[in-house]
Amino acid sequence: MGVEVAVEGLTKSFGAQNIWRDVSLVLPRGEVSALLGPSGTGKSVFLKTIIGLLRPERGSCVVGGVDTASCSEHQLYEVRKLFGVLFQDGALFGSMNLFDNVAFPLREHTRKPESEVRRIVLEKMELVGLTGAESKLPGEISGGMRKRAGLARALVLDPEIILCDEPDSGLDPVRTAYLSQLLIDLNAQLDTTILIVTHNINLARTVPDNIGMLFRRELVMFGPRELMLTSEEPVLAQFLNGRRLGPIGMTEEKDQAALAAEQAQLRAVTDTLYGIAPQLDPSPGLPPRLAVRRRKDRVMSALHQFPIPTQRSVIASLDAADRTRYGIGAPA
Numbered sequence: 001m002g003v004e005v006a007v008e009g010l011t012k013s014f015g016a017q018n019i020w021r022d023v024s025l026v027l028p029r030g031e032v033s034a035l036l037g038p039s040g041t042g043k044s045v046f047l048k049t050i051i052g053l054l055r056p057e058r059g060s061c062v063v064g065g066v067d068t069a070s071c072s073e074h075q076l077y078e079v080r081k082l083f084g085v086l087f088q089d090g091a092l093f094g095s096m097n098l099f100d101n102v103a104f105p106l107r108e109h110t111r112k113p114e115s116e117v118r119r120i121v122l123e124k125m126e127l128v129g130l131t132g133a134e135s136k137l138p139g140e141i142s143g144g145m146r147k148r149a150g151l152a153r154a155l156v157l158d159p160e161i162i163l164c165d166e167p168d169s170g171l172d173p174v175r176t177a178y179l180s181q182l183l184i185d186l187n188a189q190l191d192t193t194i195l196i197v198t199h200n201i202n203l204a205r206t207v208p209d210n211i212g213m214l215f216r217r218e219l220v221m222f223g224p225r226e227l228m229l230t231s232e233e234p235v236l237a238q239f240l241n242g243r244r245l246g247p248i249g250m251t252e253e254k255d256q257a258a259l260a261a262e263q264a265q266l267r268a269v270t271d272t273l274y275g276i277a278p279q280l281d282p283s284p285g286l287p288p289r290l291a292v293r294r295r296k297d298r299v300m301s302a303l304h305q306f307p308i309p310t311q312r313s314v315i316a317s318l319d320a321a322d323r324t325r326y327g328i329g330a331p332a
């Protein structure tokens, strides 16, 4: 059963450089969330702040009753055991084979006998589809396999929360699709809270239950996928649709004149991606994701607060059983 992460008013700077300010969001337990944002907006800094590797100037991040923004080093050591982290490059030790890489946290943090270490490592490697590759060195395998090995290592201490920093970086579209499916399958099997940092539009549209967006030192929005995928918020709409038109520029921020000219053009653009894309289901044979029902109940109880087009899209996406459950009549 995953654990909730409650972030409130978080602000982080390095010297005079403010990275982001006043970030508040809740990663609901057992749900998959994604944090999007252009390069350099501080997504990796955000992950590191959640686990207390970096300390913010203001705000709190409560995980299992502990505030990782202000707790003691000892408390931090304990609360970090709740986390499994997949770093951007997999962060594997080049001189160790995959078995030893995956076993590393178990040998470092537990006193399990080697037979138990072996059992757990083989189980996690099977979970990520790496059975048979135990003796390979990181330099001998593909980028996709390295990511999966990093994921297996993130799983060995049975984390309640998995943080994935750009799990798709350097992967081709097919491997990214496999990885997206793997994250959904892991969530179905483990009911773990997952936060994914990504630039990948496809992954963002089909994997997470909740989506957040960092831009210009602020969290633009964070909410359930139905709300975010139908949002007219310009930054979010530009990013999720991969458009050049919008506030996000090639370098940093566009000037106002360029922005106004593009907004005029934008009205003429037909947006084929707009709307609630179907979310990935677990692979056949796996249990359903427990988070789906919990989240749908939450979305339906907050439905009246959403913009009308979002409400319509949500209702249109309900099946007959959902309509009965939430007391909504058959479609006209």
Ligand SMILES: Nc1ncnc2c1ncn2[C@@H]1O[C@H](COP(=O)(O)OP(=O)(O)OP(=O)(O)O)[C@@H](O)[C@H]1O
Pocket (backbone or CB within 6 Å): 014, 019, 037, 038, 039, 040, 041, 042, 043, 044, 045, 046
């Ligand atoms: N330890 C540090 N000391 C000083 N500045 C840092 C440190 N870590 C990150 N930064 C700065 O914080 C900013 C945000 O970096 P971060 O890596 O979090 O961005 P990002 O959104 O993850 O980018 P990308 O998508 O390209 O990986 C950058 O300007 C970076 O130089």
